[in-house]
Amino acid sequence: MTPVPVPYDPELEEGLAFFLDLVERIPLREHTILENRAHFATIIQPIEEQVGDLPLDWENRVIPGPAGAPDVEITIIRPKGAVSGAGVLGIHGGGMVLGTRFFATGELIDLALRHGVVGVAVEYRLAPEHPGTAAAEDCYAGLVWFAGHAAELGVDPGRIIVSGASAGGGLSAAVALMARDRKGPKLAGQLLNCPMIDDRNDTVSSYQYDGIGAWDRNNNDTGWSALLGVTRFTDAVSAYSAPSRATDLSNLPPAYIEVGSAEVFRDEDVDYATRIWATGGQAELHVWSGAYHGFSGFSPDAVVSQAANAARDSWIRRTLGLR
Amino acid sequence: MTTVPFDPELLAGLAFFQREIEGTPLRTGNIHASRARFAALTAPIEAVVGDAPVAFEHVSVPGPAGAPDVALTVIRPAAGTSGAAGVYNIHGGGTVLGNRFFGVGELIDLVVRHGVVAVTVEYRLAPEDPYPAGVEDCYAGLVWMAGHAAELGIDPARIVVQGASAGGLLSAAVSLLARDRSGPAIAGQILVSPMLDDRNDAPSTHQFDDVGVWDRGANHAGWTAYLGDARGSADVPAYAAPARATDLSGLPPAFIELGACEALRDEDISYASRIWAAGGQAELHIWQGAFHGSNGIAPGAEVSRATDAARLSWMRRILAL
Numbered sequence: 238m239t240p241v242p243v244p245y246d247p248e249l250e251e252g253l254a255f256f257l258d259l260v261e262r263i264p265l266r267e268h269t270i271l272e273n274r275a276h277f278a279t280i281i282q283p284i285e286e287q288v289g290d291l292p293l294d295w296e297n298r299v300i301p302g303p304a305g306a307p308d309v310e311i312t313i314i315r316p317k318g319a320v321s322g323a324g325v326l327g328i329h330g331g332g333m334v335l336g337t338r339f340f341a342t343g344e345l346i347d348l349a350l351r352h353g354v355v356g357v358a359v360e361y362r363l364a365p366e367h368p369g370t371a372a373a374e375d376c377y378a379g380l381v382w383f384a385g386h387a388a389e390l391g392v393d394p395g396r397i398i399v400s401g402a403s404a405g406g407g408l409s410a411a412v413a414l415m416a417r418d419r420k421g422p423k424l425a426g427q428l429l430n431c432p433m434i435d436d437r438n439d440t441v442s443s444y445q446y447d448g449i450g451a452w453d454r455n456n457n458d459t460g461w462s463a464l465l466g467v468t469r470f471t472d473a474v475s476a477y478s479a480p481s482r483a484t485d486l487s488n489l490p491p492a493y494i495e496v497g498s499a500e501v502f503r504d505e506d507v508d509y510a511t512r513i514w515a516t517g518g519q520a521e522l523h524v525w526s527g528a529y530h531g532f533s534g535f536s537p538d539a540v541v542s543q544a545a546n547a548a549r550d551s552w553i554r555r556t557l558g559l560r
Numbered sequence: 561m562t563t564v565p566f567d568p569e570l571l572a573g574l575a576f577f578q579r580e581i582e583g584t585p586l587r588t589g590n591i592h593a594s595r596a597r598f599a600a601l602t603a604p605i606e607a608v609v610g611d612a613p614v615a616f617e618h619v620s621v622p623g624p625a626g627a628p629d630v631a632l633t634v635i636r637p638a639a640g641t642s643g644a645a646g647v648y649n650i651h652g653g654g655t656v657l658g659n660r661f662f663g664v665g666e667l668i669d670l671v672v673r674h675g676v677v678a679v680t681v682e683y684r685l686a687p688e689d690p691y692p693a694g695v696e697d698c699y700a701g702l703v704w705m706a707g708h709a710a711e712l713g714i715d716p717a718r719i720v721v722q723g724a725s726a727g728g729l730l731s732a733a734v735s736l737l738a739r740d741r742s743g744p745a746i747a748g749q750i751l752v753s754p755m756l757d758d759r760n761d762a763p764s765t766h767q768f769d770d771v772g773v774w775d776r777g778a779n780h781a782g783w784t785a786y787l788g789d790a791r792g793s794a795d796v797p798a799y800a801a802p803a804r805a806t807d808l809s810g811l812p813p814a815f816i817e818l819g820a821c822e823a824l825r826d827e828d829i830s831y832a833s834r835i836w837a838a839g840g841q842a843e844l845h846i847w848q849g850a851f852h853g854s855n856g857i858a859p860g861a862e863v864s865r866a867t868d869a870a871r872l873s874w875m876r877r878i879l880a881l
Contacts, residue, residue: 240839241809241839243840246877442836498842503836511829514825519564519848520848521820521847522846523846524844544873547866548845552848555863
């Protein structure tokens with residue numbers, strides 16, 4: 238029996254319909270990944286248009302990739318005026334199979350304007366062409382470069398966080414695990430917005446949103462199967478692909494985890510926070526009532542979205558020492 | 561067990577709480593001493609109201625069947641209201657301490673800033689009056705408020721129950737009672753750091769054992785006073801400890817907030833998770849580095865301001881403030 242889903246906040250219904258029509262016009266299935274990717278590319282504004290006349294500088298660079306892998310493209314976004322010394326590595330979403338780094342630049346532009354943050358958006362290889370940990374390794378290469386070039390960018394290397402939504406949240410969590418395990422750059426925090434972290438897709442919430450809402454159970458299945466192929470569900474799945482698989486969540490940077498109460502990722506994300514706390518780690522968890530996947534971006538004027546944006550900004554200020 | 565670190569901005573507030581409010585952490589042997597100390601910290605309502613543009617009135621209303629009347633205090637905008645949102649307030653204090661004027665300053669703020677009508681309820685305390693005295697008193701007060709909504713200038717469809725700590729426990733329990741007795745419609749339940757589970761055995765209770773405020777030992781003392789020998793047994797009803805409820809469907813929307821550095825953290829997460837699993841509405845906020853009651857003790861801290869803003873946002877959504 239399909240469990241009864243948590244209803245949506247009525248104020249979010251319109252944005253949800255818009256999301257479904259714009260982003261999920263074509264149900265994401267194994268055979269529609271490429272078609273979805275082409276469609277997704279049409280809804281991402283070019284960086285020139287995103288920046289427009291804003292008082293920002295942006296620059297594309299190519300940096301060394303993971304060992305034995307191609308170079309990685311990044312885009313750096315900085316305020317024209319004073320920088321605050323804080324940095325954000327932005328990792329885009331798209332179910333591990335869609336999108337480009339310019340799907341993550343909106344957040345970086347906002348943070349550069351309001352907080353003088355220097356942002357780096359990282360391009361990573363997509364599944365199914367590049368399965369397993371290819372994406373996470375590319376993102377980690379981006380972090381290593383960012384931390385290594387912090388001084389040149391006007392960033393304090395102790396004030397860099399990693400941030401992403403959906404698959405970008407999963408990859409952000411993976412980068413935080415890698416940085417810990419490899420004794421790499423010391424992250425000041427990990428901002429995980431409705432993160433996609435568990436390939437097993439077997440929680441109550443994953444069944445509540447089966448065929449309904451944004452990024453439903455079936456889309457989630459498609460993304461994970463593309464990323465993990467036949468290894469999905471097995472013990473061979475790396476925590477760097479599916480951070481929920483990590484058995485040790487101690488000694489991670491402070492985590493900010495936010496998710497809607499009306500989405501597939503709710504239970505796995507609550508569980509991740511709970512397990513971080515159980516180890517004595519720092520985390521902040523917000524589960525927004527009646528909210529769908531991506532609500533704060535697609536229904537920005539709703540009261541709940543404004544509250545979500547304000548809470549996130551508060552954590553960023555606390556974590557990065559901003560005013 | 562490794563505890564979760566406190567937000568450095570809250571450390572002064574934590575020390576203040578430990579020194580001035582808890583004094584000695586609550587244990588079974590010091591309930592009366594703690595009660596006296598707590599009472600001395602609660603200012604008379606006249607002093608708290610001061611020049612604020614509110615009117616307040618004490619009323620005595622019928623108690624539960626066979627039990628004494630219940631004292632309520634109604635706080636309204638001085639200018640009067642009609643069809644206002646109502647806030648039914650249940651104070652904290654581990655079921656053993658406090659009176660209805662504890663935290664009344666925040667209630668007056670809501671009245672002044674948002675034009676709500678607030679009612680705060682006196683309930684009998686444990687161990688002298690164990691379960692179900694406290695929850696039945698609270699329920700009786702709510703029934704009276706809903707039944708007199710028109711004369712109080714309240715829209716009966718816009719009443720929320722709220723409480724912190726033991727007040728959160730009683731707010732959750734009253735919501736269960738109202739559902740099961742087909743009682744007053746409740747538009748929402750605000751559960752701030754609620755005590756929900758008498759078993760007191762989740763990982764967070766062991767992390768905050770002799771650490772922080774309202775630690776595992778204090779929680780044990782409160783539950784033991786309230787439930788006596790039944791505490792932790794198989795026979796604890798849901799109205800006594802809401803975590804014991806097997807059915808969390810059909811409840812009013814819940815707002816659950818607490819600090820990451822609290823003994824009560826895990827039981828409160830579980831309660832929210834089980835409401836969602838039943839298809840119910842709940843909003844959950846767990847604030848990094850925050851302790852039991854920190855936003856009231858250190859209201860100027862960044863995390864406290866964010867805490868208050870998120871709660872107010874939910875109230876705006878639920879009550880159309």
